[in-house]
Amino acid sequence: MWTDFGGVLTPPIDDALDRVADAAGIPAAELYGAMLRIAPPGHDVLEQLELGQVSQAAWGRELTRELAPDWVPRIDLGRFGDHWYADRPFNTALFDGLLAAKRAGFGLGLLTNSVLEWEPHRRAMISDHGEFDLVIRSHEVGLRKPDPEIYRLAERSFGVKPARCLLIDDLAANCAAAQERGWRAILHRDTATTLAEVEEWRSGWSSGS
Template sequence: MTMPMIWFDFGGVLSPPIDDLFEAYHRKTGITPAQLKTAMKDFADELDMPPLAPIELGVVTEAEWGRGLARALTARHPGIDLSRARLETFGAQWFEGVTANPLMVCALRYARDNGFRVGILSNNVVEWEPHWLPVVAPAGEVDCLVDSCKVGVRKPDPRIFDLAAKTAGAEPGDCVLIDDLAENCEAARAQGWRAVHFRDNAQALDDLRRLTGLPSIV
């Protein structure tokens, strides 16, 4: 029997929950989660793309994206104080002080130690790599890293799942995705993968054990 290839999402799985990261950014800058999310959507709408797609696909640079966010924020909120926000170098400020989700990092190491191949399948940003890779460094080496900004396609596009399986030399049925977004899990399943919709650590680890036979961590 072929051992499954377990793919971990970064944001919201190996990292803290996305909502927690937005709240942390609010504390750093004064920009509320609602304001920031709307600005991300407004800028992406200008390019007729989903939120975050322009930067996660490398269509724009981090600096261009940051300037777009500033325009969008000031358009909706005239007089907004952006003095604490470093929007053109967004990643450095966003990831400042961020540490990994310890239980999912432990799960990745545990899966590898038990003979499973492991990978990271992430929608991410070229300029953010120096900031997010240190967050997951405690997980150690992975067999494959597939990053949207480097391959030009992002979840939930079905092509990224085909590309990831091919990169790993794995059959789709041997791939298992752990992701905090239901649409990404659904897209993975449509390509023949199995998937765990991450909602919390205990649920995700239980679902992963059930799908893969990974021994219980505790």
């Protein structure tokens, strides 16, 4: 059983981008547009950060240059993560439900597209971080969802076949890639629905179906 972090154990990532834009004094659409322009063509806006290919400081400097001269951020975009995670709540109810599944005998892993410099914020949010049996962070392994290779790595890490794996993620593309590997995937929209689907999945294995 693998869960994502941002957008699952935290509120939707759009909320975080709006928070950064507000702090920077830049419309969210303008900020996102600049992020798109500095990303390699055809790649996601945070992909280089999540693969550990560029530091947050260097990325922030490039983003600031891209916004100029029309927009001058009020914050240091080289500390983007500080504002991305500022006052962001943790989904304790969902995490507690996942821990209940773990106590019932199901392995619990964190499979996350992550940024090196953002890890202190994540650790501060989740005091029980050690409750995960396994943690796979994209910036550490050089792979990110929805690359099929990161799902293969997750399978090998737990030593199970794809049919035994479950992914909880807030992005449809990540869920679709997991399903193509033969995983069960839950597209997270709200805590109650996700926990109900986790329980259905658990019950299916418990009954041998």
